[in-house]
Amino acid sequence: MISIDAVLVLCGAVLTSFVGVSGLLKRMTLDRVLPQFLLKETARGSSPRILLVFFALCVSVLFITEGDIGALAGVYTISFLIVMAYFAFGNFLLKIKRARLPRPESATPFVVTLALLSVVVALYGNIKLHPEHLVVFLQYFVPTVLITFLFLKRNVILEYLTVVVTSFLESMQNLARFSRLRLSRTVHRLTQQEFVYFTKGDNIAVLNRVMMYVEENEITKKLRIVTVLKEGQETPPGFLSDLHVLDRAYPDIDIHFIELKGTFGPDLVKQLSAEWKIPTNFMFIGSPGDHFPYRVAELGGVRLII
Numbered sequence: 001m002i003s004i005d006a007v008l009v010l011c012g013a014v015l016t017s018f019v020g021v022s023g024l025l026k027r028m029t030l031d032r033v034l035p036q037f038l039l040k041e042t043a044r045g046s047s048p049r050i051l052l053v054f055f056a057l058c059v060s061v062l063f064i065t066e067g068d069i070g071a072l073a074g075v076y077t078i079s080f081l082i083v084m085a086y087f088a089f090g091n092f093l094l095k096i097k098r099a100r101l102p103r104p105e106s107a108t109p110f111v112v113t114l115a116l117l118s119v120v121v122a123l124y125g126n127i128k129l130h131p132e133h134l135v136v137f138l139q140y141f142v143p144t145v146l147i148t149f150l151f152l153k154r155n156v157i158l159e160y161l162t163v164v165v166t167s168f169l170e171s172m173q174n175l176a177r178f179s180r181l182r183l184s185r186t187v188h189r190l191t192q193q194e195f196v197y198f199t200k201g202d203n204i205a206v207l208n209r210v211m212m213y214v215e216e217n218e219i220t221k222k223l224r225i226v227t228v229l230k231e232g233q234e235t236p237p238g239f240l241s242d243l244h245v246l247d248r249a250y251p252d253i254d255i256h257f258i259e260l261k262g263t264f265g266p267d268l269v270k271q272l273s274a275e276w277k278i279p280t281n282f283m284f285i286g287s288p289g290d291h292f293p294y295r296v297a298e299l300g301g302v303r304l305i306i
Helices: 002-030 048-064 069-097 109-129 131-152 154-168 173-191 204-217 237-249 266-276
Strands: 194-199 222-229 254-261 283-285
Touching: 002 048, 048 069, 048 131, 069 109, 069 131, 109 131, 131 154, 194 204, 194 266, 204 222, 204 237, 222 266, 237 254, 266 283
Parallel strands: 194 222, 194 283, 222 254
Antiparallel strands: none
16 A cells, blocks of 8 residues: 555556646747757647756756665655745745735745745755765756856857857858858847837836846847727827837847737737737736735736736
C-alpha cells in the first residue's frame, strides 16, 4: 500500500513538473525570451520540443548525481526553497510597485518577512549540510541565467556582431556582405513585431515610463497606443500633444495612436489580437483601479508593466 501510494505521488509530481515547465517555457518563448523553435505544437496543443528539452535536463541531473537519491533530493530542495524565497520577494515587489493593483488575497508585510526569513534559514541549513548539492544546482542555474540574458539582449548583441563582421572581414568582401545581410535581416525581423499599450488617458509622465520600458525591455520599433472611449467621451487635446512630444523624444520607435469606441475588457483584447495579429502577451496595460471589473488574468495574457 505504501509503495503504491509513493509511486502515485511521484507520478503526480513528475506530471505536475512537466505541465508547469511546459507552460512556463511556452510563455517565456512567446515573450521572446527563449528561441522560437520551442513553440512547435502538436495537434493536441502540447509542445514536444519543450518537453524533450526538460526531459534531457532531468536525465542529465540524474547522470551528474549518479542516481544518488539524496543528491537528487538535495538539488530539488535548494531549487524549491529559492522559488519560495522569490515568491516572498515578488510579494514585496507587488506591495511596493503595484500597491493599487486589486487582489482577492493579501498578506501583511510582517507575515511575508517571517516567511522569507524561515525560507532563508532552511536554505542556509541545507547548503551547510551538503554544499556539494549547491554546486550541482549552480551548474544548471548559471547557464540558464546567461542564456536568458543573451536572448533578452540579442538585439544589441546582433548589432555588435554586425559591427564586428564589418570590421574583421573587410578583406573578404563577399563573406562580410553576406554575414552583414543575414544579421541585418534578423534584427529587422525582430524589430518588426508590434506592441500595444492600452492607455486610460495617462499623463506624459506615465506615457514616458511606458516608452522607457518598451525601449529597455522589448525588441521593437512599432508601438500602438490605444485608448478605449465610451460613447460621448473624447480624447483630451493635451493628451495628443503629449504623444507628439513622445514621438519626437523616441525617434527609434514608431508610435501609432488609435482611438476606439467601446468597453475595455477580455472580449475587446481578444478581438484586437485576432484582428491585428498581435499576441496578447505583446499587449500592455498600467495598474487598474479598484473599480476595474476584471482580474488581470482574465485579459488573456496582457502584461501589466507600470
